[in-house]
Amino acid sequence: MPNPSKSAGAGAPAKNLPFEEALKRLESVVQTMESGDLPLEALLARYEEGTRLVKICQEKLAEAELRIQQLEKGGTGEMKLKPFEGERE
Numbered sequence: 037m038p039n040p041s042k043s044a045g046a047g048a049p050a051k052n053l054p055f056e057e058a059l060k061r062l063e064s065v066v067q068t069m070e071s072g073d074l075p076l077e078a079l080l081a082r083y084e085e086g087t088r089l090v091k092i093c094q095e096k097l098a099e100a101e102l103r104i105q106q107l108e109k110g111g112t113g114e115m116k117l118k119p120f121e122g123e124r125e
Contacts, residue, residue: 055097058096062090
């Protein structure tokens with residue numbers, strides 16, 4: 037089983053995770069929790085990690101949805117991406 041302390045400091049750098057990696061970690065957390073082999077404290081730590089990962093995934097999906105909504109057809113009928121004013125990079 038994964039070590040519960042391994043994810044203890046994963047909160048801050050996790051925001052920079054790509055969506056796919058965050059989702060993969062979340063699936064791993066859920067699988068570990070569903071195994072039923074963890075003590076209560078480890079379950080709580082996994083739950084906290086899972087909620088952080090869910091939030092990251094939701095934020096990434098919301099950003100992607102905004103970018104998709106900004107796609108518009110140009111005068112020639114081709115798709116182009118409008119700049120996103122709220123982009124943080």
